[in-house]
Amino acid sequence: MLELIVFLCGGVVMILELTGSRILAPYLGTSIVVWTSLIGIILASLSIGYWYGGKLADRNPSDRSLSAIILISAVLVAAITLLKEPVLDWLQSTVASFSVNAILATIILFAPPSIALGMVSPYAVRLRMQDLRTSGSTVGRLYAISTVGSIAGTFLAGFYLIAYFGSTKILLVLAGALLLTSALACARGFMAVRAVLLVFLVLMFVVADVNEQRQKQQGIYSVETRYSHVKVYPSVDETSGRRTRAMVTNPKETQSAMYLDDPADLVLRYTRFYRLIHHFRPDTQTALMIGGAGFSYPKNYLASFSHARLDVVEIDPDFTRLAREHFMLREDARLTVYHEDGRTYLNRTTAKYDAIFGDAFSSFYSVPYQLTTLETVRRIYHALNDNGVVLMNIISSIEGETGQFLRAQVATFKSVFPQVYLFPVGNPEDVEGVQNIMLVALKSPAPPSFRNENPEMNRYLSHLWKKPVADDMPILTDDHAPVDAYMLKVIRTL
Template sequence: MSFKSTISEQALNLTVFLGGGLVMVYEIVGSRVLSPYVGTSTYTWTSLIGIILGALSIGYWIAGRLADRRPSQRVLAAALFASGLLVCGTVIADDVVLSAIASTPLPLEIKTVVSSLILFAPAAALMGFIVPYAVKLKTRSLDETGATVGRLYALSTVGSIAGTFAAGFVLIPFVGSTRTLYGVAAILFVLGLLLFPSAAPRQKAMAATLLLAAVVINETAGMMLAGTLGVYETDTRYSKVKIVDTVKRANGRKIRAMSIDPYIYQSSMYLDDGEPASSYHRYYHLINAFKPDFSNVLMIGGAGYSFPKQYLKRYPGKKIDVVEIDPGMTSLARKYFRLKDEAAMTIIHEDGRVFLNEAPSKSYDAVLIDAFSTMFSIPQQLTTIEAVREISRVLKPHGVVILNIGTAIKGDAAMFLGAEIATYEAVFNEVRVYKVDDSKADENVQNVILAAFKGSVPEAEGRDDESKEMLATEFPSASVRRFPVLTDDLAPVEYYSSFAQSRFVKELR
């Protein structure tokens, strides 16, 4: 075998290995690209995995037929160049495409499929050219076909494994989703050049220009947003986060807000005094009315730590444990939301359900839940009767749980609320519902507070004016249509929440 042939063989092997890895990196990063617009639900992963697998299948089929007619590294190199160009297109067009799709009244399932199809299928289909072409180019006789195919698929699979771990453990948390896509496109271009070094200068220039354009457009846009609008974007282990300084329309006060979806702010604070800017947070202070002698509280969900900071100011000497799954959120809260370490506050970076499973019984006077990753992406493991039983177990006698839900109260958009009320009623003595904005129609999507009591509800005597004002917004829970109790085995949370999302988008139009 000549030196040139050896180099060509090694280039093919490297392409197969890296190609397997790039597909997985592209897929995993794709979830992060989609999540700010369609959430991180099972629907998102199902659509992304299904569409990319379908695109790869089409690529395999086309490449197999084409390889028999034109078994040339030049064709494979052209496919890799084109795939790299399409990845650049994903980087440039994702915000525009996803904003347009998110604003439509389509069901969530359709949005996730269409988003995946437009942004990720074309490049994935061209990545599907790699293995069929490598098999054709490396097979010298029928006697060795099985061994050749086996080696190449093993090499591709090892690459896929490496790409999976690299994306999840290194690239997303430390490089970021957008810059990782720059790398995917660059590697595809380099592999194309390795396979066909004599590619026309025009092709090389086109690849370099588009990659440079993608980098310049995104980086310039990020710097302009940060410089002129006070917008900061970053990737944590779990979310793509945007932090923005803006003005609250209701009162004209300047706020800083954290967002991981296009619909609402997950946390916000007034810049002048650092107090929470979201109206629903004050309902957590109903612990004063429901458990006046409280001394130790658990909060699941930290994000910008709006309520925990206020809790520490308002209730000196009382303790709060905050369970936040994402250490990156805590870091951002310290940097941008004035979070400071306090002796009375313990921060635990762990999944809320895992913490509940391991927490000692009868540890807390109240459990406060604000753990929804986006308005319509609810951690299923915190909604089920098994989770609710764990919440009840960690509560002291006559304890209370208060949770925030983005939902309607009537109609199809209230399906999740109906299921969650039924689930809490199966465990707790009494469940009550409060409308944060009493002026909103019951059919509209809004913040709704659910309170569940481990024992009797305290009498109204001694309650402060703020508590009385909030208690006056109670909605008769008997009027909410019930749905089956949610369980770890069957919890159609995404299905229920998709109706709320569709309703909310219609309200925005």
């Protein structure tokens, strides 16, 4: 029975860690800072648990005490469902440092149950150990079984649980599993505590289900995918008063939006700057877009270029499903969607395009560094036809520390493309303000015009950055691309 107990507790640890990333994501994103905080704090907590569990086991080991430890861990896991929102809201309003925020959130929410779970294995070893001559094999066997449980929990969470259940329900299931495991360790005692916890778990599960149904009736959908936490909700455009539907995947950011009265019209200002393709390559016939999300610009592109084809590479198939269900993405013979990483697609494709649009950097919380490097830019260059154009959205400032990522990206593109231009979407005169910036790279060395007969194009072209961009940042490579370090400086200004 002890083997089963350490297996189950080992699995719970890893499921808790992976679920923790989804709990933090709506408030802190999924950057390497968040993952470092989660992994580091949980490892430290397990170490404390190993130490204290072993110390406790040497005093007066019993099945009842082991059961109590597991029951305490069940209570602590269940408590996260009540604490997560008030704790994260409080930290965001009181702690200015992003890194400190991530560390404190992990300590408060996940350290206590991790310490309790860490106590289980050394305590189980002490209960199992009957003969010092076989102590080594006993320790090795139980810790191996615990590790196998952690491996199983990792795959179960990553491949199934997170993709199909919300984080609250996963926590409740984990607490329930620990409650049963506590009974396996010792069925006697703690009956009142177990009964109260069981009732709490059932009620919380019902409440979570009722809240989910109520939100759906209000047009709000909260979805856990394999890659992110996604929220779809109704809204109103403050400028025009038109009703919209929005998609959010990171804190303080709207990933996609759609006007309900015209699904192909563009709500978010930065997406309108992709229409500069009408100026730089008005005869485009084939295009690639890396990053689909709610498919805002792909719909506009297909409506604007009636005979053109568009390939969209979107790593998350659930984004495409949500776009079809909530953002009026229709089947179109001219549209092909590939569900894979943009870099792997560029590595293998032999297709040639007139234009390549990049919208995978639409979050400063988690920039996919593999799409920023020299090796990627070279593949983009080779995937373009002659006179091909790249339009890439970047969130950054131009000067100062918060502009380091942009300047590194400009240096990387300039090492491959003969012409690179910037169009700040917000204030074209703001040098240190963080904003969306459209990077335009031309494969042709022929200087373009920056005037157009179309007033809309002229509005976008008037945002051209005419000053030199400082050449003070290194070219990004697969070997060294400190994108997270650059973006952390942006996050600290928020």
